[in-house]
Amino acid sequence: MSSVITPQRLASLFRPRSVALVGASNKSAFSRTAYRNLVEFGFAEKTYLVNRRGAETHGRPTVTSCAEIGEPVDVAFMMVPQAGTLDALTDAAAAGIRNAVILSAGYGEAGESGRAAQAELVAHAESLGMVLLGPNHLGFANLVDQAPVTPILGLPREAGSVALLSQSGASSAAMLEFATLSGADLSYMVTLGNEAMITAGHVLDFLVDDEHTRAIAIFMESIRDPEVFRAAARRAAAAGKPIVVLKAGSSELSARTAAAHTGALVGDDRTVDAVFRDLGIIRVDSIEDMLITAGAAANLDRLERPGIGVVSISGGACDILADRAEDLGARLPEFAASTREALADVMPAYGTIQNPLDVTGAAIIDPTIFTRAIEAVSADPGIGVVAVVNTLPWQSDGGPFAGQAFADAIGDGIQRASGPVVYVNQVLEPITAYTKEVMAQARVPHAIPGLRQAVVALRNLGWWSDATRDPGGEAPARDTVPVPAPADRRGSWSEARARQLLTEAGIPVIPGELATSPQQAAKAAADFGGPVALKIVSPDILHKSDIGGVRLGVSGNDAVAAAYEDVRRAGDRVPGAQVEGVLVTPMRSGGTELLVGVVRDPHWGPMLAVALGGIFVEVLGDSALSPLPVTPARARELLESLRGAALLRGVRGTAPADLDALAETVARVGDLALALGDDLESLEINPLRVDGSTVEALDAVVTWKETA
Incomplete structure (x- = not known):
């Protein structure tokens, strides 16, 4: 259904010529306030009251069904209980109404039964050719055309150039008041609720084309349909319309609260941060900053x-x-x-x-x-x-x-x-x-x-x-990255296969030899001409040091041969592990160690992470994220954003890292991850060592979506 919810399709919803209040009742505060808003905005003659008993309501006669209206109607504001909503939609569709604003709660936010009811609601609307705003929300107000379809009190009569979207209906009233007090005059106010059909991304897409809106402020707890949102945000950046977002859910407690409120998963907050930066979305942490920033952006350009x-x-x-x-x-x-x-x-x-x-x-x-x-x-x-x-x-x-x-x-x-x-x-x-x-x-x-x-x-x-100064289009073409055939992108891979993958992709890897005997290990060490590291190689053993499968700084033929035997026997501690041999590599000292990895986020796709620390990544917690693809220039920005970036620039007499070469390697890792497509679950180089102009992967792990 997302494909048919276009800005053109939403124009009849958000710029209505007439409105039907379905479930209008003198006893309902929602009905009284919604009707009063319409009257005060001069919409009385274009408002129709639907009451199933036909009782006089708000001092006016009513009809018992939308079919009795006898005039074209753009929007049905549904104020009926959940149990009657499906029938109300059927009646509205029979009268030619194609847009419904659903007030009722008890859907996706209300557990398994609520999610089932919401799925049924959407399926029914789709079968009728209708689109829904909501449910579980308080409607919208088009202040440019003076068309309020909401029971929210205190709507301003003066239109401005900031559009406000909110997943919280109750909070939107306070936001609206502060917008007025701070001079961020609104063009539209749209409460989104559960976004069962129309999402924030769809509304954002509509507002990009709205000539009266110059900035968009959004309060959101979750992002449904990320690709629709991403595409709309890119269009906004290209159109020069700033998006300012107050995104809840950065703490574990608020994420749980948000999920309970809207019935949607919040997603990893650091990933959302990275995506917002990539899209040029301004993220703030208070209602005040959201609206004042949006107001300034709309007026200053x-x-x-x-x-x-x-x-x-x-x-x-x-x-x-x-x-x-x-x-x-x-x-x-x-x-x-x-x-x-x-x-x-x-x-x-x-x-x-x-x-x-x-x-x-x-x-x-x-x-x-x-x-x-x-x-x-x-x-x-x-x-x-x-x-x-x-x-x-x-x-x-x-x-x-x-x-x-x-x-x-x-x-x-x-x-x-x-x-x-x-x-x-x-x-x-x-x-x-x-x-x-x-x-x-x-x-x-x-x-x-x-x-x-x-x-x-x-x-x-x-x-x-x-x-957003130069949003550009597609990322510039880079060299093609050779990858294994799809049939080979399965199962568990050892470090040796991961090293081969990196090497073929043009990513520098520390020299190494896979030994299958003590004599071969000793010869490899002699060829390297110095102390070596020995590591067990097995697709079933990822954390080698945990089982004693690593020896460092080993010198001499006898010592290397003995270390080979010790490392090889460590595989016996993992029953059934398939051991391919022992990897022998020269020891390295000095330089700076980083982690460079790609993980596929379920909502946003592959995300690149760079971090300082090598084995101390979790201790230092110094990392930066970005969606793919990344250019070398963007990779350098990520590296320079790290708190420990001074280490890369050289401190206390150490050689500065060749940031251009390092950034090219990081971007190449991203290219490889994209080339591997949906088969890839994660790709991690840890550590990636940089020492002056030398950049090389010391260890790597690749995992696939379908593992043996």
């Missing part, structure tokens, strides 16, 4: 660079902003020489010219200091956006705003600026109708309430601007 320039009436605010920028990883670059020269003509002699810039009390005497400082800072080659800190009122004292002259001067600066400028209030005060009057008079298009909130929003927007 893409930034040319991530640097933030600050012009402030308060030195204290400058200190706070500098601290928060350091905490949150936002960039406050030093001003260029040309900017300092320009500001020297603006600032009083006692002022300090730096970023953040305190315009001092001189701006109280001469408000044009604001105007000229904004103009100068906006022209700085390292600044992508200017944040101007000053007070904004949220309530009137009955007279003109005492600070209007300063707001006007800031507005003049915004008009003369070379780039985007945002007004920042020092505290998290609401942006009310009175605030907007002051802003309109000053020609200030947008304001952010709160210093920390401004840093978060502008940092996020800068990151998104860089991450």
